[in-house]
Amino acid sequence: MRVLITGGAGYLGTHTLLQVLAAGHEVCVFDNLSNSSPEGMERVKALSNRTFEFRNTDLRDRESLIERTKDFAPDAVIHFAGLKAVGESVEKPLEYYENNVQGTINLLYAMEAANCQNIVFSSSATVYGDPDFLPITEDHPLRSTNPYGRSKLHIEEMLRDLAASKPEFTAAILRYFNPVGAHKSGQIGEDPMGIPNNLMPMIAQVAVGRREVVKVFGNDYDTPDGTGVRDYIHVNDLARAHVAALDWTQDHKGARAFNLGVGQGVSVLEMIEAFAKASGRDIPFEIAARRAGDIASCYADPTRARAELGWSAELGLDEMCASSWNWQDSNPRGYEPDA
Numbered sequence: 596m597r598v599l600i601t602g603g604a605g606y607l608g609t610h611t612l613l614q615v616l617a618a619g620h621e622v623c624v625f626d627n628l629s630n631s632s633p634e635g636m637e638r639v640k641a642l643s644n645r646t647f648e649f650r651n652t653d654l655r656d657r658e659s660l661i662e663r664t665k666d667f668a669p670d671a672v673i674h675f676a677g678l679k680a681v682g683e684s685v686e687k688p689l690e691y692y693e694n695n696v697q698g699t700i701n702l703l704y705a706m707e708a709a710n711c712q713n714i715v716f717s718s719s720a721t722v723y724g725d726p727d728f729l730p731i732t733e734d735h736p737l738r739s740t741n742p743y744g745r746s747k748l749h750i751e752e753m754l755r756d757l758a759a760s761k762p763e764f765t766a767a768i769l770r771y772f773n774p775v776g777a778h779k780s781g782q783i784g785e786d787p788m789g790i791p792n793n794l795m796p797m798i799a800q801v802a803v804g805r806r807e808v809v810k811v812f813g814n815d816y817d818t819p820d821g822t823g824v825r826d827y828i829h830v831n832d833l834a835r836a837h838v839a840a841l842d843w844t845q846d847h848k849g850a851r852a853f854n855l856g857v858g859q860g861v862s863v864l865e866m867i868e869a870f871a872k873a874s875g876r877d878i879p880f881e882i883a884a885r886r887a888g889d890i891a892s893c894y895a896d897p898t899r900a901r902a903e904l905g906w907s908a909e910l911g912l913d914e915m916c917a918s919s920w921n922w923q924d925s926n927p928r929g930y931e932p933d934a
């Protein structure tokens with residue numbers, strides 16, 4: 596299959612790119628490199644022993660998007676490109692709607708122009724908001740509490756509306772829980788710019804000595820140890836789900852959502868402990884105030900993905916921590932060359 600991957604230079608993008616290449620597909624990556632480095636893609640080339648096309652493309656530029664999409668003529672699109680920091684989205688809502696929602700509208704027009712009917716979309720468990728019940732099934736009510744979450748929800752709704760209007764259109768909507776870990780080579784991994792927002796890169800940077808202490812955002816939640824509980828999923832399991840979703844688009848029609856999680860909750864303190872064990876490093880932490888907008892617990896019921904995509908997560912917490920540490924320890928400054 597000819598597969599266009601938007602946002603293919605990022606953390607989830609590079610890991611997925613590697614597996615899509617390994618599955619034998621022809622790939623073109625569109626990325627504007629606003630939150631990623633071209634070095635990640637170079638490493639994917641070396642790891643996969645394959646090449647792929649890359650176009651420095653911004654989804655906000657509809658004309659060039661249409662031209663380049665027609666040029667590559669994809670059979671399917673995996674759509675990662677977008678902004679993803681919750682706090683920033685509250686500060687700059689229009690940028691989130693412009694990049695995420697308008698960018699996706701442009702992409703859908705470009706797909707139409709290129710006669711491509713299949714999309715695999717990067718959604719998020721954030722569309723469930725503060726959950727009414729656990730584990731969360733795909734039928735859980737959808738809501739969002741910030742512009743980032745609303746941008747994901749708007750895109751999901753557009754995909755469902757488009758599928759209702761075009762019988763030949765197929766959208767696999769993948770709702771990610773908390774992706775962590777790295778490829779086992781230690782060559783690619785998560786490389787956040789600035790201070791990490793998310794727990795795992797923060798722990799990894801403390802372990803490697805780049806930052807001093809992990810702030811634990813609240814220990815008075817209604818959870819077994821009082822800290823937030825999440826469903827962490829290894830990025831390679833997540834990447835593999837995209838290959839399964841691509842296959843799914845080939846013999847299904849309509850828009851369908853799938854939870855991508857392990858189905859088990861892990862607390863902040865459990866994660867710090869597991870990472871300390873995997874890395875053999877001390878991870879200093881201190882209890883801090885709750886972070887605005889955080890919820891106590893969130894974990895998936897991944898039954899639908901197993902039943903309909905034939906996919907389930909295989910890698911556990913030890914592999915998540917060990918691979919993340921391997922990446923961080925071999926690349927203390929991420930893709931930045933050593934000073």
Ligand code: UD1
Nearest residue numbers: 681719721792793794795797810811812823824863888889
């Ligand atoms: C966050 C986003 C979510 C997004 C996902 C992936 C928020 C509210 N949610 O999920 O919309 O899809 O990232 O980008 O930002 N924690 C600490 N100390 C830290 C960082 C985090 O204690 O320095 C805690 C949090 O309170 C939470 C857990 O670790 O209990 C996980 O946090 P994080 O990795 O940021 O993910 P989410 O908040 O679940």
